[in-house]
Amino acid sequence: MKVQKNAPQDRGCLVGIIFFILGLGTLLPWNFFMTASLYFQGRLNTTEYNNGTVVVRKEYYFNNWMTLLSQLPLLLFTLLNSILYQRISEAVRIAGSLVFILLLFILTAVLVKVPMEEDRFFSVTMATIWFINSFGAVLQGSLFGLVGLLPQKYSAVFMSGQGLAGTFAAVAMLLAIASDADSETAALGYFITPCVGTLVTLCSYLLLPRLRFAQHYLKRSSNYEEETTDELLKDGSKMENGKLNGHANGLVSDTAAKPSSQAGLELVSSTESKKPFLSLEPAERGQAKASVLEVFRKIWVMAFCVTFVFTVTLSVFPAVTVDVKTWFPGRWERFFISVCCFLMFNINDWLGRTITTWIHWPRKDSVLFPVLVVSRVVFIPLLMLCNVQSRSYLPVLFPHDAAFAFIMSLFSLSSGYFVCLSMSYAPQMVDPKDAETAGALMTFFLALGLSIGAALSFPLRTLV
16 A cells, blocks of 8 residues: 555654564463473473482473464465454454463463472463464564555565564573572563563554554545445446446455565455555456465465575574584673574574565566575585584584584575565466465465474474
8 A cells, every 4th residue: 555645744754663563472472382392391301310320211202293283373364364353343353363462471480489380381482472472473463464554665674573583582591590699580471571572562552543543444445435335325226237348347355465574464344454445447448356276376385495595494493503602601692592593593593584675686477486495405414403402313423612603694694585586476477356365375484484394393303
């Protein structure tokens, strides 16, 4: 949607700031749980002694299960969104999801101080991860629908906030480690941070309808429905009288598909979403939307690419990369994973997405594009051959920290770059009337790639 001439100004870019915060808030759950993997592993993999004998500890494969149970809700709600979103209002979906996410983060913070048997703690944590990411999936899809009512640049701002959520979580972990507090206090402070962040996100959403700039677009799309109804009645009357001037009447939604890394698309009826129908020119009338299968035939290469990119990425990050050990023992060991794994990945992933603003290479019709995407599979053995501990089968070929950091940089940069290109290319490969269907399909395959990658992380970690 373009900026309208009679629209009020976004004073102080307040609406832009709010959508940046909303974007940040959508991916806080996944990133804060992922970055805190060392804390969870510490509570689950404690070594016990019995009469001086070391008791063999149970392996919980926390990172693998966390990744899988974080991504399955996204896949599930991507499939169910058209049913769920038509029956629950936007305000309930967004505000309700934020409230439940806040409560679950508070529960996680409280559990830091609660002694608990390992199996029970693991079960409670996994249930928390499932539900918090389920609400996060609903929140993400709903906000994509909301930001679609505003000018295009606000979608870019929203996704920019999403891109920095991981960096925000990594920095929070670094500050917790650098505080020199005991591990329990540091973990408590770390999990209080997303509580505050989610509360700020909720307050930002509640403030949004009070701003004139947001009111203009949201109210306009809501009130347009009455005008559309009148126009439909007139067209129906003309059809009855046989006065269609040789053109059939057709309608399409004006919602464009919006791409993202860990993102969902909201498919709702025009009545529920309060989005207007486009007024079509006579030459455009009668152009019915293509079927899902027809759209898929046009974008299957991009669908394969986005699936493959996330399959490769989630298969080793963070399940394998979080177990890499530094070559330099000492104080640096406390910061190594937070800096070289999480912070480096998120910064380069965001940078890769940002580069696509200026560079679009290879072109969408180039055979080189899927070839380069498939070539990313080389990062799987490269990262597995880093100093991952403990290991049973493979040798360590890249023990130095610099080698791991270099591989991680290329790994994350290429992930962000090819995901963003794939998601932006797909709607361009179909007619404008089918762009929404293309976006929905791409979101499904994005979620599918995340889930497949999470499932593959189990055997790949075992192979190390």
